[in-house]
Amino acid sequence: MTLKLGPIADDKPVKVTLDIPADVYRDLSAYAEAHAQATGQASSGPAKLIVPMLVQFMATDRGFAKARRQLGAGG
Template sequence: MTLKLDKLPDREAVKISFTANAELKAALNDYAEVYRQAYGQKESVSDLIPFMLASFMEADVGFKRARKKQAERRSYPIQNQVSET
């Protein structure tokens, strides 16, 4: 069985909370079970979610482009917008 999400690496946790509807929670539980079957290792939904989100964002070309532009704007603030002499 092949999943888009690779086996999770060792990690250090930072806690973030969010609310999901019942349908999403059921799908996440199902994903965790499929993950267990694929890799022979049980991982909680809360351990899987950060890696699922990271994988999603890594695959989002538009987000990567926008994030790069955002970083460039932070690195190079506009100078000399109006010069008064």
């Protein structure tokens, strides 16, 4: 199976608390299991997926990359 999300790095986190809809949590839980099978890593649960997913999303968002370049050039 090929997933967009690769192995998850183990680094020092910053604590953030958020509420997500139950259906999103269920999907994250299912993704965590699929990710564990695809990577051979033990499932560390859905919460560990949120940051790598956001990183992947921002890294592939062309509009964000353009806006970031513009902000960097103007500041």
